[in-house]
Amino acid sequence: MSPHFPRRALATAMHLLPLLLLTACAQAPAENLPTTSNASAMLAPIPAEPIAQPAPSFAEWRQALRDEALAAGIDAALFDRVFAAISPDPAVLKADSSQPEFTRPVWEYLDGAVSASRIGRGRVLLAQHNAVLQRIERQYGVEAQVLVAIWGLESNFGSNIGSHSVIRSLATLAFEGRRQGFWRSQLLAALQILQHGDIAGERMIGSWAGAMGQTQFMPTTYNQHAVDFDGDGKRDLWNSSSDALASAAHYLQASGWQRGQPWGFEVRLPAGFDYALADPEQRRSLAEWAELGVRPIAPTGAAASARANLLLPAGHRGPAFLLLDNFRSILKYNNSTSYALAIGLLADNLLRPTEVQGSWPRGERQLGRSERIELQELLAMNGFDPGPADGIIGANTRKAIRALQLQLNWPADGYPNEELLKQLRGR
Ligand code: CA
Numbered sequence: 001m002s003p004h005f006p007r008r009a010l011a012t013a014m015h016l017l018p019l020l021l022l023t024a025c026a027q028a029p030a031e032n033l034p035t036t037s038n039a040s041a042m043l044a045p046i047p048a049e050p051i052a053q054p055a056p057s058f059a060e061w062r063q064a065l066r067d068e069a070l071a072a073g074i075d076a077a078l079f080d081r082v083f084a085a086i087s088p089d090p091a092v093l094k095a096d097s098s099q100p101e102f103t104r105p106v107w108e109y110l111d112g113a114v115s116a117s118r119i120g121r122g123r124v125l126l127a128q129h130n131a132v133l134q135r136i137e138r139q140y141g142v143e144a145q146v147l148v149a150i151w152g153l154e155s156n157f158g159s160n161i162g163s164h165s166v167i168r169s170l171a172t173l174a175f176e177g178r179r180q181g182f183w184r185s186q187l188l189a190a191l192q193i194l195q196h197g198d199i200a201g202e203r204m205i206g207s208w209a210g211a212m213g214q215t216q217f218m219p220t221t222y223n224q225h226a227v228d229f230d231g232d233g234k235r236d237l238w239n240s241s242s243d244a245l246a247s248a249a250h251y252l253q254a255s256g257w258q259r260g261q262p263w264g265f266e267v268r269l270p271a272g273f274d275y276a277l278a279d280p281e282q283r284r285s286l287a288e289w290a291e292l293g294v295r296p297i298a299p300t301g302a303a304a305s306a307r308a309n310l311l312l313p314a315g316h317r318g319p320a321f322l323l324l325d326n327f328r329s330i331l332k333y334n335n336s337t338s339y340a341l342a343i344g345l346l347a348d349n350l351l352r353p354t355e356v357q358g359s360w361p362r363g364e365r366q367l368g369r370s371e372r373i374e375l376q377e378l379l380a381m382n383g384f385d386p387g388p389a390d391g392i393i394g395a396n397t398r399k400a401i402r403a404l405q406l407q408l409n410w411p412a413d414g415y416p417n418e419e420l421l422k423q424l425r426g427r
Contacts, residue, residue, distance in 0.1 A: 058088060061175050065184070074191045082194060082201045088172040092164070095208045096177045099391075101368045106313045106338050107360035113153055113342035119349045122148050125157055126350050132242050136229065140249035141259040147245045147252075149346040150333065151214060154248075158214040158241055162207040166190055170210045170219070186210055189219035198226075198235045205238070213237025214244035217251075225251040248333075255332035256325065261306065263330060263344035264323035266297045266357060275413040276402055278310040278320070281395070289322060296322070297357050313341060315415030319358025367416055375416055378424035379404065 056064070062083060069079050126133070126148050133144035148157075155161050170190055174183035190210065194201050206212040210219060215237055217226060226235040229246035237244045270293030276282075277292070284292075287304040294310065308322040321341070330340040348354040367375065369391040376389035379400045387396030398414035405412040408423065 055176075058175055062086075062171075065171075065174070065187070069188060069191055072188060072192075074188075074195055078195055078201075079191065082167055082191065083171070086165075086168050086171050088175055089164070089168050089208075092169045092172040092208045093177060096173055099369060101370060103366065103369075105360075105362075105364075105366050106341070107318075107362060109338050110342055110345065110356075113339075114346045114349060118152050118156075118346065121157060122152050122346065122350045125151070129241065129245070132229070133245065136242075136246045136249045137259075140246065140253045140257075142249040142252045142257050143259065143347070145347040145350040146257075146263075146343065147248050148350055149343045150248045150252075151241070151245060152346060153339065153342060154216040155214045158244065161205065161213055161216070161238060162211065163205055164208050164210075165202075166204045166206045166210045166212055166219070167201065169206070169208050173209070183210075186219045189223050193219060193222055193235075196235075199238060203238065214241060215248045215251075217247065221251065222247075225254060251333065252329050255329040257329045258326055261324055261326050262300055262302050263326040263340070263347070264308065264311075264321050265300045265302075267310070267320050267322050268295045268297060268358075269293070269320050270295075275312070275316050275411045276406075278312045278316075278413060279398065280309050280311075283307050283309045286322070294320075294322065298354075311337065311341075312413055312415065313337065314361050314364075315417065316411040316413040317361040317364065319356050319360065365418055367418065367421060371418075371421055372416060375421050375424065376400075378421070378427070382424065382427060 066076075066079055066083070070076055122145075126144060129148075130144070133147060136142070136147065137144055151157050167187070167190060170183055170187040174180050174187045177183055187210075190204065193199065194204065204212065207216065211217065212219070212222060213236075217237060222235070222237065226237055226243070226247040227250050228235045228243055230240050230242040232240070234240075235243055235247070237247055267289075273293065284307065285304060286300075286302055286306050286308055289308060289310070290304070302324060306324050308324045311321045311323050312318060313321070327340055327344065330343050331337070333343075334340070345354065345356070372391040372393060373389045376386040376391070376397055379386040379397070380389065382404070384400035384403055385396060386400035387394060393401075393416055397416070401416055401420065402412040402414045404420070404424070405414070410420075
């Protein structure tokens with residue numbers, strides 16, 4: 001899941017919620033390229049790169065790529081063997097350009113991601129792999145249940161690793177997808193993995209966007225973070241669960257994971273709470289949150305000095321969570337708050353049953369993409385500054401929504417809903 005890109009391919013893309021991306025303008029998708037299968041990032045509209053003219057044929061393009069690959073040290077025979085039967089894949093291009101109108105609400109996503117069956121399977125695997133997980137935890141400082149949660153969401157514990165030829169997918173995207181430069185570097189990294197001997201070319205399969213193996217690493221992430229933990233000399237994230245789990249741990253370690261710290265926890269808010277504080281930019285110590293009346297649902301074991309921000313994944317009508325630094329490490333794996341929340345909740349549930357206590361606003365309809373764009377346009381017309389009308393609710397749009405909500409004397413949670421859109425339409 002890291003550029004994380006469409007790891008589990010489209011299925012994933014459909015349930016990640018652009019609404020909930022922490023992605024502010026500072027993290028626009030163009031700068032925030034996925035490291036694993038970050039399907040969510042794929043949903044964002046991406047400005048087309050300037051097109052050189054005339055466009056080369058695939059054969060001409062492949063020849064130029066061959067020159068570049070060989071200059072980078074790729075063996076000519078390997079390149080020719082791998083590219084012998086490669087042609088662009090129209091299905092991959094279609095997936096790349098897809099911008100779904102509707103995404104699942106966060107509670108539906110969590111119902112699937114943290115289902116009873118996934119928790120049950122995860123607990124069995126946590127016990128089965130206990131010995132290797134303990135070794136990994138000692139070496140990389142990442143708790144076993146977090147790794148098993150990632151394994152569960154990325155590939156359903158290794159059972160769903162995608163079936164696309166990674167080279168063909170990446171060649172298609174590098175030849176004519178959006179952000180060709182990004183895909184070209186992924187393709188060259190994939191060739192390096194083949195040259196390294198980690199996997200044979202025909203067995204290098206993954207999501208339509210090239211996310212690979214049980215952890216759904218993109219090739220550049222793979223080259224940086226994949227490790228051979230079972231000691232057979234190969235970093236095999238397809239067939240070795242030990243390699244996959246240790247690689248996920250290595251990646252989280254590099255992303256700043258702090259052993260022994262919770263990712264976050266559910267909280268209750270006091271009456272009359274100022275919802276403007278529920279913003280990624282509002283980070284406070286747990287002691288300060290406590291002074292504001294924010295109370296954990298259960299004892300947390302986190303230090304009072306630990307810093308956290310408050311998340312209302314479904315606005316003020318839904319549950320509330322305080323998120324600590326480890327949540328940010330999970331976001332580096334896959335930059336979607338829904339995903340990171342699912343990892344945290346699944347990991348907790350692998351240890352002990354932990355139900356979300358707040359109730360989700362299940363009756364509330366989510367705005368579709370065109371409605372979110374309309375909302376942004378109407379906000380701008382009414383003198384607010386939501387940023388570009390791209391259907392993505394980032395920091396600027398949240399701020400604009402809050403400003404409108406304050407003007408209306410509504411709870412200023414920055415959350416877009418139908419009521420707000422209707423209000424704007426009536427102006
Ligand atoms: Ca290995």
